[in-house]
Structure formats: C-alpha cells, structure tokens
Amino acid sequence: MAKDKLETILPKPSLLPASKKLLGKALLIWFGERKRDLPWRKTRDPFAIWVSEIMLQQTQVATVIPYFERFLKTFPTIEALASADEQEVLSHWQGLGYYRRARHMHQAAKIIVSDFGGAFPANIDDLSILPGLGRYTRNAILSQAFDARLPILEANTKRVLARLFALVQDIDSSAGNKFLWEAAEEVLPESDIGAFNQAMMELGSLVCTVTHPKCGSCPLSPFCIAKRSDLVSELPIKKKKVVVTQVRELATVLVNRKKILLGKRPAGQRWAGLWEVPHDTPCEGDPEAKALGIISRKFASLVSKKFHEIGEVVHPVTRFKITVKVFMGEVSGKGSSDYYEELAWVGLSEMEKYPKSSPQSKIIAMAVKALELKKEV
Numbered sequence: 001m002a003k004d005k006l007e008t009i010l011p012k013p014s015l016l017p018a019s020k021k022l023l024g025k026a027l028l029i030w031f032g033e034r035k036r037d038l039p040w041r042k043t044r045d046p047f048a049i050w051v052s053e054i055m056l057q058q059t060q061v062a063t064v065i066p067y068f069e070r071f072l073k074t075f076p077t078i079e080a081l082a083s084a085d086e087q088e089v090l091s092h093w094q095g096l097g098y099y100r101r102a103r104h105m106h107q108a109a110k111i112i113v114s115d116f117g118g119a120f121p122a123n124i125d126d127l128s129i130l131p132g133l134g135r136y137t138r139n140a141i142l143s144q145a146f147d148a149r150l151p152i153l154e155a156n157t158k159r160v161l162a163r164l165f166a167l168v169q170d171i172d173s174s175a176g177n178k179f180l181w182e183a184a185e186e187v188l189p190e191s192d193i194g195a196f197n198q199a200m201m202e203l204g205s206l207v208c209t210v211t212h213p214k215c216g217s218c219p220l221s222p223f224c225i226a227k228r229s230d231l232v233s234e235l236p237i238k239k240k241k242v243v244v245t246q247v248r249e250l251a252t253v254l255v256n257r258k259k260i261l262l263g264k265r266p267a268g269q270r271w272a273g274l275w276e277v278p279h280d281t282p283c284e285g286d287p288e289a290k291a292l293g294i295i296s297r298k299f300a301s302l303v304s305k306k307f308h309e310i311g312e313v314v315h316p317v318t319r320f321k322i323t324v325k326v327f328m329g330e331v332s333g334k335g336s337s338d339y340y341e342e343l344a345w346v347g348l349s350e351m352e353k354y355p356k357s358s359p360q361s362k363i364i365a366m367a368v369k370a371l372e373l374k375k376e377v
C-alpha cells in the first residue's frame, strides 16, 4: 500500500474514560513525588514561564537555570524587558545561542506593553500575534500559568506518547505529528493541566528516556501499548539522522594600538546584532595568506602585512561542523565595511560590553589572551 494511503488510515489515539482518569492520577502522583526542583516550577507568573519556555528550547535544563535567574533579576517584568535596549537583552542571552529567541522575546514584550497594557495575553488568539511563539510554547504557557486545557508536544512528550499508543509511523511525519497532537489531547485530565503537561515532559526526560527506558518504575506502564506489545526498544520511529558536513573558515583578528576590530552583524542575518571579528570560508585552492587578505579587505577594508595563527575553534551549527582557524594581524587605519552595520575598535577591558555568539566569544577570548601575553613579554 502506498505510504500516503497508510498515513491517512492511522487510527485515532483513544483511551477508555476510566483509563484516562487513572492515567492522569498515576502520573500526577508520580510527578508530585519525583519532580525536579526547578525555579520556573515555583511560579504561575506567565512572564517567568514564558522566559523559561523560550530559554529551554534547544537548551539543557542545567544550562538554563542560571540564565533564567539572572534574566529575571535584570528584567523582572514585561515592562522592564520592553524598555531595555536590544544589546542589553542580547548580552543577557550570551552563551545560550539561538539569539533569534531573545530578539523575538524583546519584540513580543514591546507588543504586550503597547497592545495589551503590559498584561500577558491569556488566550491563544492574542498570543498568536506575538513573534517566536509556536503551538507548543503558547500551550505550555497557557496551561502552566492559567491551567488552560491545552495539550503540549515536544521531544520528550512525543517519545512518551509514541510508546504509550505504539505509533508505528515516523514521529516527524505529518501523519505522525497529527496523531501525537491528538494523543496529547486525549490523555489530558479534567484539571491540573499545567502540572500534567509538565509531568509528561518530566517522565520523558527521567523515565521514558531515549535509551534504556525504566518501564519497571513508570507510572504509565499499565496503560502502555509499546510495553504490552514488546515494542519499547523499537519506538519511536524516526527518520535517519542527517549527515554532518564539515566547513572550514578563517577568522581575522585585526589589531590596532591594542584594540581589536569588531563588526556588528546586520539585521536579517543569523546572529544579527551580535559582534564578531571578520571571518569567511576561503575560496577553494587559495593559500591561507591570500585568503586572509581577501577576508579582511572584504569585511573591513583593511589588510595586515603579516597574520599569525593563534588557535582554532570548532562549533556545530545544525548539520554543519564549522572549524575556524583564527589569525591575528596588526593593521593601521580605521577601516570601513559594506557588510557590517557598524564597526568598533574595542579595548581588551571593554570586550564584555559587546554581545557575541558563542563561537565568536571563544575566538575573541583567544585573541584577548594572545594580546595580553604579548603585553607581558
């Protein structure tokens, strides 16, 4: 049978009312006893929950905790965030990556202040006009802050539900995704929706894990079709992983009177608004010395008589592994750029004031160290 035909005949996930009640109860009891003590679980403030949800996208819980606490200390209210300078917001995001999340939050805070008088919108329609809030995030905030009866679906709950209902379909296919959203709605209890949604995520991260799920201590095991059918190790079904492509880049740290040239990335680009040293992929076959001259001229209209290598930084971006060889060279002149929004000559002690992406933070830290060592000689 054709695959698209197969997708259209996926059954709806369903539970008997009695099972639904027992499942909700069992999961909430387990959550009450086993949940991790996380700062965003101590509040029903939609602003704080929103901050936590955005930070937790693509980022580990342990990494987020200190960022969450610092962010709320600096921006304790929506008004405080809305009136902050974008550079200040990005500085507080430095190291978390995926900076578009911070920019969207900042824009959304401004809209909440201008269109909703600073009160966090408590319904789907109003939340939908804010940038950076997809279905999962909207439902997570509304269910946790206002106990709205809305399901959630993210990596952990996808895995739990795919096993619970034994979904023998790619969980990332459109049919698989539709099935899982319906499943997430089907299992919702009558009340305590916010706690229930968090409990599903917690179960996925602590018990129904990717490898070695602990079915023996799982509160959902009496209801789990994968367990009953001996399919746990086969599920969930996911399409094959993408192949990682290696990319080689060269970065030029341009130095003039102990100051380093930084460029501010233009709007609409990845890492827009963040600062960096000029870098690029060299043309195939170009010797390094020639490529470095091309890069520094292209981005800063400057060239150094001599570049010397100071190190290497490796960072992954989606399906790419980028290796950046970092070179430093003295230049004279201020430079200019058709690419960067702004150029700044920055002294070593001033570097912290300029928000940077995490690979650029590493490159610039390396450059600062090299210059400090030079000073000591």
Ligand code: SF4
Binding pocket: 160, 163, 164, 207, 208, 209, 213, 214, 215, 216, 218, 219, 220, 221, 224, 226, 227, 232
């Ligand atoms: S019984 Fe096992 S597979 Fe089923 S939900 Fe629990 S941990 Fe996951």
